[in-house]
Amino acid sequence: MKTFYRAPRVSVRTPDAAAFTIPIVSAQMTGPSPGPIRRVTVLGIALVTTLILGAWSTPRTARAQPTSRPDRSRTVPDSSWNQEGVRDTSRAARWRRVRRQKAQSMEEHRPSFVERAVSFVSSFGGAVVPHRLILDVPRVEIADFHPVFGGLEGNAGTTAGVLYAPTFWAGEQRLAEAELLGSLRGYYGTGMRFGGVFGPYVGYAYARYQHRPRESFYGVGPDSQVDTEAGFRLDQGVVGGLLGWSPRPSALLGGHVSYQANRYGTGQGGRPTVADQFGATLPGIGDDVDYLMLGAFFELDARDTPYTRAFGHRFAPTEPRLRGVSLDASRGFYLASEVTHNLSMRGQDVDFTRFTLDVREFVPIGKELLHGFSFRQFASVTHSGGGRVPFYRLQSIGGARSLRGYPSGRFRDRNVLLANGEVRCQVWHWIDMAVFADVGHVFRDVRDVDAADPHLGYGLGFRVKNDGKTLGRVDVARGREGWELHLDLGSLF
Numbered sequence: 001m002k003t004f005y006r007a008p009r010v011s012v013r014t015p016d017a018a019a020f021t022i023p024i025v026s027a028q029m030t031g032p033s034p035g036p037i038r039r040v041t042v043l044g045i046a047l048v049t050t051l052i053l054g055a056w057s058t059p060r061t062a063r064a065q066p067t068s069r070p071d072r073s074r075t076v077p078d079s080s081w082n083q084e085g086v087r088d089t090s091r092a093a094r095w096r097r098v099r100r101q102k103a104q105s106m107e108e109h110r111p112s113f114v115e116r117a118v119s120f121v122s123s124f125g126g127a128v129v130p131h132r133l134i135l136d137v138p139r140v141e142i143a144d145f146h147p148v149f150g151g152l153e154g155n156a157g158t159t160a161g162v163l164y165a166p167t168f169w170a171g172e173q174r175l176a177e178a179e180l181l182g183s184l185r186g187y188y189g190t191g192m193r194f195g196g197v198f199g200p201y202v203g204y205a206y207a208r209y210q211h212r213p214r215e216s217f218y219g220v221g222p223d224s225q226v227d228t229e230a231g232f233r234l235d236q237g238v239v240g241g242l243l244g245w246s247p248r249p250s251a252l253l254g255g256h257v258s259y260q261a262n263r264y265g266t267g268q269g270g271r272p273t274v275a276d277q278f279g280a281t282l283p284g285i286g287d288d289v290d291y292l293m294l295g296a297f298f299e300l301d302a303r304d305t306p307y308t309r310a311f312g313h314r315f316a317p318t319e320p321r322l323r324g325v326s327l328d329a330s331r332g333f334y335l336a337s338e339v340t341h342n343l344s345m346r347g348q349d350v351d352f353t354r355f356t357l358d359v360r361e362f363v364p365i366g367k368e369l370l371h372g373f374s375f376r377q378f379a380s381v382t383h384s385g386g387g388r389v390p391f392y393r394l395q396s397i398g399g400a401r402s403l404r405g406y407p408s409g410r411f412r413d414r415n416v417l418l419a420n421g422e423v424r425c426q427v428w429h430w431i432d433m434a435v436f437a438d439v440g441h442v443f444r445d446v447r448d449v450d451a452a453d454p455h456l457g458y459g460l461g462f463r464v465k466n467d468g469k470t471l472g473r474v475d476v477a478r479g480r481e482g483w484e485l486h487l488d489l490g491s492l493f
Contacts, residue, residue, distance in 0.1 A: 133471060133489045134163055148179055150489040154212045154234075155408055156187035173197040175204055186213045186268060200246045202254070207239040213268045217391060219278060221413055222442050222455070226481050230277040231267030234392055236260065240293070255296040259345075262289045264392065274391065284390030289350060295340035303332035303362060330371055334360040342393070352384035354395075360493050371424040371432065376493045378402075382414040389414060395442070397455070400486035403440040405457020405479025413442035417449070420492065424463075432463040436475070455479065463491065 132150040148163040161181035169176040174196040182188040188211050195204020213233045218224040240258020247253065264284055266273055275285050336358045344350050357379045364372040380395045397403040397418055398410030422436040437458040443449045459477030463470045470491040477484050 134165075148181070151179065151181050151191070152183060152187050152189050152210060152212070154187070155185065155214050155216060156183045156212070157185045159183045159187065169194075171196075187211060195242075201244065202246070202252070203241070203243040205241045206258075207237075209235075209237040211235050215267060215392070216271075216407070216409055217274050217278075217412070218410060219412075220391065220394065221444065222411060222450070224411060226407075226410070228277060229271060230274045231269050231271035232274045232392070233265040233267045235263040235265070244297075250301050252299045252301075253297075256293075257295075258293045260291045260293055260342075262291075262390065262392065264288070264390075282391055283350060283388040284392055287346065287348060289348060289390050289393075290345040291342045292345055293340055293342055295338060297336065297338040299337075300335045301332075303329040303334055303360075329362050329374075330364050331362050333362065334358075348388075349386040350384075350388050350390060351386070352382050352389050352393075354380060354382045356380045371426060374422045374424060374493065376418075376420040378416070378418040378420075380416040384414070397440040397442060400475065400488040401492060403438045403455060403457050403479070404436070404459060404475050404477035404486055405438060405484055406455065406481065407484060411440070411442045411455060413444055415443050415446075417441045417443075422461075422492075427462075430465050432465055432470075434461045434463065435459075436461060436477075438477070457484075 132148065134146055134148045144164055144166050146163045146165060147160070149158075149160050151161070152159045159181055160183070161179055163177060163179040165177050176194050178190075178192045180188075180190050189209055191206070191208040193204055193206045195202070211233075212235070215232050215234055217230050217232060218226060219228055238258055238260045240256060242254060242256040244252045244254025262284075274282065280286065337356065339353065339355045341353045342351060357377075359377045361375045362372065363374075366372075382389060382395065391412065394412040394414060395416040396409045396412040397416055398406040399408030402418055402420075403410070418438070418440040420436065420438050422434045424432055424434045427433045437456070439454050439456055441449060441451075441454045457477045457479040459475055461473055461475035461477075463473045465471065472487070472489050473491065475486045475488075477486065
């Protein structure tokens, strides 16, 4: 959760909202005082004269001293010489000479370009939430508005916008946000969240709208081909609320209700339409589909990441509602399960119920270089009485947030199995490296699962960290269809 601290002096905030205060020192000129000025002037002349004489006499004294052994009558005794006048060659004496030479040649440290860049980035504060980075930039924040990056789904590319977070409602137990986002690919959206924690209860309302004009669809099932890619446009709006109860600090049980409106259309980019490529009878093409969504969820969080740092970011049934996925957990496990019934409000036979299970484990190796192993297992099962689910509401895998060896939304079907594994290690104090492997499969029925031929991706990634939070990541992965480069905000899990 984004928390900001205010201080009466100039503050530089870090992403976990800790504030480093820089005092401002000012000097003022006052009226003349002849007596003190004269005394200061005389003392200054005497001091400068003494320094000049000392600087002039030091080289002459040094030249007069012998080089074989020190002259104890003129200099401070050197511990490198013993009482018999023999030079001490022990290891302790050598270290003393090295320290003395270093002290004499000490110069003021001048930060390098990299150090200045790191200091500049570290001066940014804010919050890192799933695939979204909210910044609090010194001297840029105006009237509680903050720059925000990320936040749009699909093939939006680089996304940026502005977020309004009123200070009168700010706090670890309260949430109030409104944002406006856009991208160079023509994507745009807006969203609002408002709520808080009241003892063991958590509740908030949410609303969101997104315009996604360049979405991709490759077909249904695990055998879809990349050269059959079709484009479509999806306008989606969601409004609803969530209420949860924590019987213990690590557990959360609750439910949500929302209304979702979906508007399908022809996509941009010169690709074939979904109707031309796969037929006009594909569910989701033709009539608009609206859903009343009723769901319940349970979460158990036993990771070494505090819950209060991630409050307020499970904000809609169609978005990840997982605690602190961008934080640096290194030990423990996390479990989230959910069941949601989607009831069509326009009379179409497209009702369905979906069950999801997400389990994550973190196994530490050591405290020095290696962080440890991280695993995630995800499963989604969809039941539909009429067997019809709009193609854009099918579960999908592929892209920076699931199966990284393939493009976004590469495989879609009613059911999904996914497993991710990473070996994470620190290569610098603000850069981590991860070697990863992803395995996924989509299928219509259980009998269609081919365990011997899953979709596999593997690769190497780097994460930019700041105070235990993953600000962004770069993953290079390979699948059966070639290499993929993914840039994303926050951590995958």
